[in-house]
């Protein structure tokens with residue numbers, strides 16, 4: 001609402017009588033805290049990245065699915081103290097329902113699989129690209145939303161599924177121009193920790209909390225990790241043993257500790273053997289410290305990281321064979337990953353791999369006189385009918401139009417002039433060759 005104000009204006013400076021000025025209070029034009037606008041240039045990069053995601057999904061014959069950004073809060077209530085559930089963007093809607101802006105995709109995907117029940121035949125290979133939210137205290141000034149590409153394989157219990165998902169990651173990185181010198185994929189299994197916890201007779205109901213705490217390795221000090229582990233009931237000597245094994249980077253070493261029949265060792269050996277056959281061994285490495293912070297992982301977990309160590313994890317995923325039973329149905333084996341849209345762009349910028357995505361227009365149509373706006377419309381309609389992108393420009397000086405044609409990388413400038421029109425012609429200028437000619441309107445294509 002505008003309101004008169006007696007705030008002194010420059011007019012007052014020269015002694016003139018103060019005049020009432022109307023001052024409109026402007027709305028805040030920034031997007032909500034932690035969210036982003038995407039200008040055309042930003043959208044060209046985002047669309048290019050999402051096109052890469054879609055193309056890789058197609059190469060692995062995944063089908064695209066989608067879910068509401070708004071979900072029932074119940075889908076995300078977990079008791080393991082994960083950061084993701086402590087930062088739920090949750091609220092009560094006008095119907096008194098507890099809802100959230102989803103913080104991740106996997107629970108929605110599990111919900112849909114359950115909803116479909118017998119009407120879908122397994123295995124399912126589904127992907128989606130969707131916005132995810134968190135309510136982060138702005139003290140850390142981090143974003144509250146990002147877009148995630150998710151790929152999930154439902155109904156495959158063997159590590160073939162993980163090998164396929166990692167193949168998708170490798171293909172994506174290679175398509176972006178990223179090499180295994182830039183990025184690595186750390187792989188481990190929750191079964192490593194599980195086996196250890198069992199040897200220390202830690203009760204199973206503590207496993208998930210231990211996983212979530214151990215995931216903070218590298219983010220908080222070892223002492224803080226040990227303190228948190230002890231606080232949930234892990235004995236000090238068990239903590240020492242855990243931290244020791246979590247530093248393992250060799251599968252042989254792990255086998256020495258867990259024994260040749262440990263499931264964790266068998267799964268990982270199988271995965272590394274498949275990797276040889278896919279030809280992506282140089283991208284992956286065993287690293288026992290990888291646990292990932294989501295409570296529902298039950299087996300192999302993995303994350304991609306930049307080898308310069310400047311950025312947060314690029315993506316992460318793993319097997320979650322028990323998630324469906326937490327929703328009250330029979331379990332179906334599943335695994336998947338989430339790949340955010342922010343860290344990868346930071347990496348591309350670091351590596352000088354951001355593509356030059358220019359705006360492009362096929363034709364600019366410019367009527368030289370206002371009474372030619374009708375004929376110009378006819379030309380525009382005919383060209384668009386033929387599938388050409390056309391920018392109709394009016395009320396501008398010709399000098400501006402030429403500059404605009406350069407700016408939008410137009411292929412042709414089509415000038416609609418009186419004398420030409422009378423003869424059924426228009427003037428065409430090919431911007432790349434500067435070639436100029438008249439052409440019959442019905443021959444323009």
Ligand SMILES: Nc1ccc(Br)nc1
Nearest residue numbers: 103133134143144145
């Ligand atoms: N889960 C989640 C959601 C939103 C952002 Br930003 N980061 C992580």
